[in-house]
Amino acid sequence: MALKVKPLTSNKKTIKKTKDIKQERFNEIMGNFPLFCTDFVKILDNFGELIPFKFNKEQADFVESMGKFNIILKSRQIGFSTVSLAICLWNAVNRPNSSYMIVSLDRKQVSTLFERLKLMNDNLPRDIYTFPVTVRDNKDELLLSNGSRIQISPPAEHIGRGSTYQYILLSEYAFYEIDQAKLLTSVTQALAKNPDSKIVIESTANGTSNYFYEVFNKSFKGNTNFKAYFYGWISDAHKTQFKTEINDAVGWYKSINRGQLMNKSDLTTDEDKRLHKAGATYAMLCWRQWKLTSMSTVDFQTEYPSTHTEAFKTSGRNVFDQGKIIDRLNNLFPPIDKEILKKGLPQTLHKWLGKGLSVYHLPKHNVKFYGGSDVSSGSGGDSSTLTLMDAEGVEVLSFHNNKISVYEFAEFLNIVGRLYNYAYLAIEKNSYGLPVIQRLREDYQYMNLYKHKTFDNRGKRKLILGWLTTEVTKSIMISDLKENFERGYILINSQETLQQMQLFIEDSKGKTGNKGGRNNHDDLVISHGLCIQAKKANKWYV
Template structure:
């Protein structure tokens, strides 16, 4: 072996991407044994694994993420001694298939040609592969027992995690069993809303978890090789049925939005092909273009799921904080985090706000939220924080409402809502507040500041909000508000979010609609 060859091999063995290309073999969709060359998505995942110990991947069906992770497991165990990689599946057939893939990759390593580079296989049984260098790969099923008990894994990969039973307990068990600097990767298609995987994904997406999120849409480059035959079939069908290949001029509104987000015409033809035999909602669940589609719910939903998803697919990002110069200094610290601005203040406009106040200030409880609409019904800004006590939140509310022309504001007065109302009125002399009409026991009409949420008033409030949203009288811009609306349900006669999710922005948005419909002005 000459020096140049040694140098090349050293470089290959130090790079997972080069190692896969040169030494890992897989069976492609055409049933051919070929080198495992990482595509763009797999390269991105590799980069994230290198940089982040905790990774969560949401994806469409059959994305090939597990293949990439197994190749990485083989690489880790071949190039490093005393590694313990745990591959966890949600059912025995899946675990068996994954372990067969592990053995296939291991058996196709060029040990005879490079015996010094590849440790020999010491043991290869039903669910365990042990190499002579002390490294081990174990494939197991997520059952009721704690995963990883009695082990000290260096890396754990959880496949289809959303289908596990007792997800939170299983994940906690794994985290506690990890060696120092060990890592965990989670990949899964979605399985509804009422589970821990959904809540973990939502927290990760908002930067409230140690897990870094990565979503793979149905049109991702990852699928271009995996679906090559299907894409060809769909294109042939389209030419036969429509007389030509799909072009940009033929796209409907949803297809144009997908094209703008990175989907190409071949995948759009494939989408049309699939929609012949399945409902749009079914397509969303199997082949989502964004994470909200993957978590689409059914059953007792209050809001039209398709309307929410259509709006989500056409959202524009909030204004960059570097482009906002007129905002008060007291609000600058919240920009881009708690405070999202979608439209700057227009002196020719009137504005309407809704506020939901929370008691928690520890960073773990409910949120205090503000939603502001302009007179045309377009959402101008959104604020949410679970770290501010009411007296600090009152300062934020006063400054933000005054910035938007002293917006006419409806505040939920339940619990600490009355504290905020009194602070705005008495401490800050803020007078442009919604007043609900009541009758006393003598039959006299009276008014009180704020909106009282009761078992009878809440459905009316939400129904007005639903009507305005679904008929297009308002235009929401805040993605988190739409996400909360997606899981807002009626259960046992009560309204709220499924799976212990927050609904604070739903309430503040509904109150902003109430303020706009009232259209009063007290200043």
Template sequence: MAQKLSKKQKLQMIMDDFRLFSKNFIYIVDNENEKVKLDLNKAQVELDELMNKNKFVIVSKARQGGISTFTLAKALWRAVRNENENILIVSYKLDSSKALFEKLKQMNEWLPRTEYPSLFPKVRRENRDELFFDNGSRITCSVAGNKSIGRGSTYSYIHLSEYAFFSRQEMQLLSAEQSLMKGQNSQLTIETTSNGTGNHYHKVFMSAWKGHSKYKAMFIPFYHDLYRKQFKTEHDEAEKWFKETNKGSRLQAKDLTSEEKALHENGANLRFLMWRQYKLMDMELQEFQQEYPSNPMESFISTGQSVFDQAKVLERINHLLEPLHYKDMEDELPQQLRRYVNKGLSIFHLPKTKMKYYGGIDVSSGSGGDYSTISFYDSDGQQVASFYHNKTPVYKFAELVDLLGRWFNYAFLVVESNSYGLPLLERLRNDYQYMNLYKQRTFDQRGRKKMQLGFATTTTTKAILISDYKELFETGLINIECKETLSQMQIFVENNGKTGNKRGTNNYDDLVIANALAIQGMKANRWYVDI
């Protein structure tokens, strides 16, 4: 028979486990204005598990996810449980910082100190933004301004709230990381709703989401279980509205639109979908997706000057094919192409006999700046392959283009002839004798016609390039499979009559150009070799 735990042992068990601590000792005010204990919801438990395994965590969420409440409780737990904790919680504006600090003070005041006087340290000093306990621990709430975060101090735990709205994000995050203690239990977390693309948060989150960062990413969609309780009142109102407008019937699965079916398959129940319809009466779809995203790409949706229809971009993102796994094409993939798979090269469909293929090629120096990109389509408009890498020198890139073109039935290639495109064309024609290349008709000042290899991009021809690509994508005449291409289409904007990627560090549009060039190949409908 198991030995019964003493009261002291039970209390120690609670103090050692954050979930038990919050459930027993943390009180909050719920949506009904009632004082209740903090019993962690599913998203908060998932975040706790992620934090238990990782030093750096970044969370993207829909509105009102309860993550700030979780963070304050976690900070308080660390401060009262351990000596000499130095904790910093940073918000993007003064009102938000004040609200967080008031909530923190309330949590601390509601700790059962009278019942357990030896369990919790007393507050030695309290001012407008700091709690300092007599065990040497402190929690500070501050505002992200133009100054470096945490300058002159080191912290055991730093949390950045609504980081996407910080000014000078990259500098602020670098400063926070440098101020973090090097100990095993030190931690830095970021939590925010998104604020468009082109900012440093977008870069950090997407890198983490792809698994290419020290940060571990978590995304909370609008239909997560935590919102069942959070939005219960609104859900009740939405269901009442839906019944009143549908002869007393609730929404049924058979009545869902294709977009709603996709959400339903991903976990959105019918109450969430009725609520979504209810909200869409008063807001545009893109506004809803920004406020209540169902996936990270929706949270970063661009509006205003976007060249491509963002609703169509997002819908396509939700239905992409995964690139073929190496083992699924091992017998057919040429030996020399194998080293590029999963290193920039994605194959979505294998070549078909007698099928014509069209490739768009955008070339960079390969020095680590802009990217060299390839996009291949079949004559039905289905994307079959994509390549994206910024450290492939022109001479190696030429070899790859030749290999890929010949594998796809001697594809018709449209190479942008600007800058590094000229040496690529020279190598393809002279070194590899690749003959199936796009030629552009030009005239000299005397009116004499001549043909030149490649597609020369000017202000005028780029407008045609992008317009044709936009039309074929939005009318469903091409089917894009490359997620990185669609991500670039999210930040491709028009500004003062010029099109290009939205300003920001590491924003690129090279894949957009490669895809648009492939479309010009299809449009030209020429072929210079037999297949």
């Protein structure tokens, strides 16, 4: 029987089929950013070895959910600048004639980031696939043959003027020693007007006296067009990036504990228990103790925060116990939903929902309520504020708004006060408080108002409406608030009040007030202190 011989396939067809498969695979990778990173991008690990760039859990979360405008508050070395570098490179090779901007703290930091970007570009597999080649590679710019360019710059107020960028990274933004607001305005206007362009601000915290603090907090509450992210040290990224240090810390812990590893019985503080519950392993808690042997708790929480409020914890002569503030912030419940409140509040109050009015408990029959109020001009500076609590010391309502006029605020106090069983109100009479008190008494016949005691020249005692703030009375008010809060006699439900308490300090001259900085206020602290005084007076004129 004759052998059947299979005809030879054309060599040209084989080559064409191989090329088609290769091109198909290339197109698949180039159309998928995570695939591009794992297959084409190389980075240096902690030992100086080139490895494929595989996302950690936090990087994957950010890439999956990022929007057009993004702001990240983070612990150290989570890896978001690396993600941004890879995004710039991926877009640059994919999108001809596009531009990208990388801004960091100073020339040294920018150069470090740029070297990492060029390492990624130099290690693209150009021997296997066709990529745009490098046309220019200098200290400020990487230019590719398809016309795309990636630029770097230290911070400057007018970056981006006359340019258009597909992607902008502002790294360690909180530390820029220029007008951060002007820079952000400039680069935002330079962002390309297409659906794929993006801007990313990423930074560790740098206290509260900067624009990053303001933008992040507003964004975290959903009050800007930026999508806010927080990534703390209790993370998969931290376990990987600090693996060597964590192992050293475990060895150190065993050396001072008779060779024993940390276990549940060693969690003796509320902080350790909270961190462990939040996901910190025993090894990570060893590392935390090890780090605290050479740095203060405040510095640790700034560099390695476990919550976004902890990151902005300030050092200095803080009046209120910072640990207790953090604990309370970590256990807050949200105010009552707006739609529910619209059914339970008078129509005249609906316009303030979402504009500073937060309600935690609606009024109950036969319950006495006490309020404190700090009054401002309504011109956009300090806010007019109201704090209400019940007889048990639980905060039931908080209000702050810097655009409400004096006459509107008097009407607001009248409506809220009567709603809450004719609440007893202590209103600071200094400055704009006096006309509010007069309107409440004369126009609205509101009688349940705090009175302070004075004496005339003949020694006759007089009762005057309102709280008069002096150096002496302010120290009493703040001292009482501190004691009531730290001993747990009151329950503060307002996040804004607690955040202002974080910034409330005593200066070198013994004066108390908010820590200096852009848009730092203490008006809610004052209204809460006045609320304590109303409750302490134990009066009821109605």
